[in-house]
Amino acid sequence: MDPIIILQAGVASGTVLLFATIGELFAERSGVLNLGVEGMMLIGAMSGYSVALATGNPWLGVLVAMFVAGLLSQIHAFIVITLQADQVVSGLALTFLGTGISLVLGEGLSKAGAVSLLPMFSIPLLSKIPVLGPIFFTSQSVLVYVGYLFAPLAWYYINRTRPGMHLRAVGEYPAAADALGISVYRLRYLYVFVGGMLAGLAGATISLAVSPGWFSELTTAGQGWIAVGLVIFAQWDPIRAAAGSYAFGALRRLILDIQGPLTLFGLRNPFYYNPYWGFFLQMLPYAFTIIVLVIGSREAVRKRLGSPAALGVPYVRGERGL
Amino acid sequence: MTSEQNPKSQSSQTDDLVVEMRGIVKRFPGVLANDHVDFELRHGEIHALLGENGAGKSTLMNVLAGLYRQEAGTIIIKGRPVIFSSPRDAIQAGIGMIHQHFMLVPSQTVTENILLGLDEPRFRLNLHEYDRVIAELGERFGLKVDPQAHVWQLSVGEQQRVEILKMLYRGADVLIMDEPTAVLAPQEIKDLFKTLRTMVADGKSIIFISHKLQEVMAISDRTTVLRRGKVTAAGLDTRRITRQELARQMVGREVIFHVDKKPQEPGEVVLEVIDVCAENDKGLPSLNGVSLKVRAGEIVGVAGVAGNGQRELAQVITGMRKSISGKITLNGEPINNRSARFGIQRGVAHVPEDRTHVGTAPNLSVTDNVIMKQYRKPPIARYGMLNMLAATKFAKRLKDAYDIVVPSVETPVRLLSGGNLQRVILAREISGQPSLLVAVQPTRGLDVGAIEGVQRLLLAQREAGAATLLISEELEELFALSDRVYVIYEGRIMGEVQVGSGEPSESLIETIGLMMTGTPLEQIEREGAAAHV
Numbered sequence: 084m085d086p087i088i089i090l091q092a093g094v095a096s097g098t099v100l101l102f103a104t105i106g107e108l109f110a111e112r113s114g115v116l117n118l119g120v121e122g123m124m125l126i127g128a129m130s131g132y133s134v135a136l137a138t139g140n141p142w143l144g145v146l147v148a149m150f151v152a153g154l155l156s157q158i159h160a161f162i163v164i165t166l167q168a169d170q171v172v173s174g175l176a177l178t179f180l181g182t183g184i185s186l187v188l189g190e191g192l193s194k195a196g197a198v199s200l201l202p203m204f205s206i207p208l209l210s211k212i213p214v215l216g217p218i219f220f221t222s223q224s225v226l227v228y229v230g231y232l233f234a235p236l237a238w239y240y241i242n243r244t245r246p247g248m249h250l251r252a253v254g255e256y257p258a259a260a261d262a263l264g265i266s267v268y269r270l271r272y273l274y275v276f277v278g279g280m281l282a283g284l285a286g287a288t289i290s291l292a293v294s295p296g297w298f299s300e301l302t303t304a305g306q307g308w309i310a311v312g313l314v315i316f317a318q319w320d321p322i323r324a325a326a327g328s329y330a331f332g333a334l335r336r337l338i339l340d341i342q343g344p345l346t347l348f349g350l351r352n353p354f355y356y357n358p359y360w361g362f363f364l365q366m367l368p369y370a371f372t373i374i375v376l377v378i379g380s381r382e383a384v385r386k387r388l389g390s391p392a393a394l395g396v397p398y399v400r401g402e403r404g405l
Numbered sequence: 406m407t408s409e410q411n412p413k414s415q416s417s418q419t420d421d422l423v424v425e426m427r428g429i430v431k432r433f434p435g436v437l438a439n440d441h442v443d444f445e446l447r448h449g450e451i452h453a454l455l456g457e458n459g460a461g462k463s464t465l466m467n468v469l470a471g472l473y474r475q476e477a478g479t480i481i482i483k484g485r486p487v488i489f490s491s492p493r494d495a496i497q498a499g500i501g502m503i504h505q506h507f508m509l510v511p512s513q514t515v516t517e518n519i520l521l522g523l524d525e526p527r528f529r530l531n532l533h534e535y536d537r538v539i540a541e542l543g544e545r546f547g548l549k550v551d552p553q554a555h556v557w558q559l560s561v562g563e564q565q566r567v568e569i570l571k572m573l574y575r576g577a578d579v580l581i582m583d584e585p586t587a588v589l590a591p592q593e594i595k596d597l598f599k600t601l602r603t604m605v606a607d608g609k610s611i612i613f614i615s616h617k618l619q620e621v622m623a624i625s626d627r628t629t630v631l632r633r634g635k636v637t638a639a640g641l642d643t644r645r646i647t648r649q650e651l652a653r654q655m656v657g658r659e660v661i662f663h664v665d666k667k668p669q670e671p672g673e674v675v676l677e678v679i680d681v682c683a684e685n686d687k688g689l690p691s692l693n694g695v696s697l698k699v700r701a702g703e704i705v706g707v708a709g710v711a712g713n714g715q716r717e718l719a720q721v722i723t724g725m726r727k728s729i730s731g732k733i734t735l736n737g738e739p740i741n742n743r744s745a746r747f748g749i750q751r752g753v754a755h756v757p758e759d760r761t762h763v764g765t766a767p768n769l770s771v772t773d774n775v776i777m778k779q780y781r782k783p784p785i786a787r788y789g790m791l792n793m794l795a796a797t798k799f800a801k802r803l804k805d806a807y808d809i810v811v812p813s814v815e816t817p818v819r820l821l822s823g824g825n826l827q828r829v830i831l832a833r834e835i836s837g838q839p840s841l842l843v844a845v846q847p848t849r850g851l852d853v854g855a856i857e858g859v860q861r862l863l864l865a866q867r868e869a870g871a872a873t874l875l876i877s878e879e880l881e882e883l884f885a886l887s888d889r890v891y892v893i894y895e896g897r898i899m900g901e902v903q904v905g906s907g908e909p910s911e912s913l914i915e916t917i918g919l920m921m922t923g924t925p926l927e928q929i930e931r932e933g934a935a936a937h938v
């Protein structure tokens with residue numbers, strides 16, 4: 084149980100959560116809650132893997148994964164933005180739909196044989212830094228490196244650019260944005276699409292890079308739900324979302340590895356001798372997610388955490404103040 | 406152009422017009438909001454658009470601002486017919502509307518709010534440069550506000566300045582102000598009027614929407630009056646018309662509007678609030694050591710600009726919000742941090758601010774709504790079962806006693822007008838003969854007739870010996886009904902004044918205005934005394 088290896092694997096596994104969490108964060112900042120992340124990730128993982136298998140080109144797989152998950156997200160967008168239905172119900176339905184489609188179309192994919200994966204490499208000088216080098220810059224997938232740039236760029240986009248300012252306005256007070264000629268609907272469709280694409284990217288990151296392969300619904304194993312919880316935990320801030328994602332990635336890895344050694348800190352390792360105890364460890368991320376979601380579903384708490392004020396509220400021109 | 410050949414003809418009236426609206430028709434489900442309305446605005450004037458709530462003023466101006474599309478009629482801006490399909494089009498034509506509810510994003514800075522929706526800057530937000538430009542613009546029109554401040558940190562008056570700046574920055578030369586004084590303290594209104602005059606002197610034209618006669622008389626050059634979607638008087642010269650005449654145009658009958666407040670000795674203390682602190686929904690302190698008393702047989706007003714803790718005060722007293730510290734007693738018994746039902750059982754009645762969601766259940770019938778405080782007791786409840794016959798009888802009795810105009814007591818209350826809805830709430834609350842009535846903005850948004858009815862009911866409560874706490878933003882209403890008025894500012898009581906009957910004195914209004922903007926009464930008295938020495 085080498086802590087460096089755990090952290091190194093944790094960073095890779097955290098990259099999956101990072102893409103999904105920041106995608107959901109974009110959608111939520113525009114005012115749309117999308118609980119379909121799990122479904123979109125699965126369909127991304129499945130379509131990315133099968134395209135890479137068929138064409139031999141993993142990059143094409145990533146692009147298709149993003150596009151397909153983006154398309155799926157537009158079903159949710161149509162239902163909640165245009166038809167103004169309840170976002171929770173529609174998001175749950177999207178997860179069922181995405182999971183179902185992925186399982187049917189992915190049937191047999193797990194035995195399909197080897198697929199060419201995205202490249203893995205080390206960064207020349209940076210990998211020589213003690214401790215940080217091996218964790219962050221040694222034999223990681225190209226997508227992991229992309230992930231490092233992702234949170235700062237997302238932060239900059241949201242807080243320091245004109246389109247980011249419009250995004251915040253649409254999620255906080257759509258009537259104000261509308262009165263100034265910003266198309267609330269168009270922007271919400273756009274950011275739900277962005278959220279879908281990033282969920283698809285997260286899925287492809289699993290199946291084509293971090294833990295390659297197709298293992299039906301165990302491919303994502305509920306990480307979409309963790310991403311939804313992380314958005315609340317991160318208080319809708321991309322930097323905190325990144326920190327949370329990597330922490331959870333490392334935790335997932337630690338839970339696997341802790342069951343290996345015979346002794347732990349010089350004592351008998353209870354997780355080795357009682358294998359069933361491991362299940363409780365594995366529950367931890369999900370238990371955490373449930374707790375965060377339950378707490379975060381209280382409106383008063385959400386307000387305190389700094390949730391976008393119009394999150395979950397369909398926008399209708401002419402109501403509220405107009 | 407004929408004006409080029411003969412420059413003198415420019416002074417003819419039609420050339421002066423910046424806005425002409427002809428035969429505007431706008432319908433909403435079940436309402437004809439604008440029925441062939443004509444309106445014109447001259448260059449450099451302040452034109453008041455006067456009418457009661459629901460007369461169609463805001464609708465007409467929302468059409469002009471591009472938010473609504475008219476079903477018939479034309480709009481001509483500076484001589485050219487235009488069709489607006491969005492607010493952006495209207496702004497490009499130089500028309501900016503400042504809405505009654507501010508269209509500002511609270512979590513963004515002043516500069517961000519002003520830049521919202523513009524094409525400049527293209528991508529990177531270099532806010533510092535724009536901060537400077539906006540500070541300069543503010544200086545020019547006497548609209549002082551810190552460009553870097555977040556909107557949620559600003560007072561209502563400052564937020565209004567941001568709204569005006571937003572439109573000026575976009576180069577608007579026609580400004581539509583929708584009830585701009587509704588949320589301001591008297592001193593802030595004076596500042597606003599000064600700004601409006603500066604802007605008109607700078608070549609802007611202003612449409613001033615209001616239902617307050619005094620203000621229309623004070624600020625406008627001309628007045629157009631709307632009643633039930635129709636123009637009843639167009640472009641009257643405000644200086645040549647009396648207040649009574651305008652009032653008659655507005656309500657369609659002579660207004661003999663004053664309620665009788667008979668002198669009366671108050672009784673025992675019913676409600677006592679001692680040093681109460683509470684937080685708002687965001688967890689920020691909103692009541693900071695509030696103390697007040699209400700005796701039997703008196704109406705005690707709480708004045709203040711919206712959002713200074715009034716809502717939380719009402720909720721803490723009625724058991725809908727927890728207090729952090731302090732004590733609230735009803736007839737000597739502590740009632741804070743118990744449930745709403747605990748208070749109701751001891752005679753607390755509540756007319757909440759939000760009558761459609763807190764005050765009533767919109768989809769339930771009149772019957773269901775009026776029995777909400779009676780349904781545990783016989784005759785309406787027997788052995789845990791509702792006796793609908795008794796409930797209907799009860800509802801019918803209240804419907805007659807309180808003049809609720811409704812086809813049947815089975816009608817869902819969402820179909821009721823504001824005045825009738827408020828009567829349903831009052832009927833439910835008052836019929837139980839409460840010892841304390843907490844009324845928040847009981848007449849907001851009602852038309853004149855309905856306001857009169859509600860105010861009479863409140864005075865009847867006073868005569869019946871109930872204690873009433875009246876929380877209102879309408880100073881006129883507080884003066885008309887209250888025996889005493891507390892002024893609240895940022896969750897603190899700034900002071901307490903006695904109100905006699907009849908017109909309040911100029912100095913009393915000024916004192917209350919100062920307290921509403923944060924000067925404690927002690928300080929006002931000290932400075933007043935110093936000025937006399």
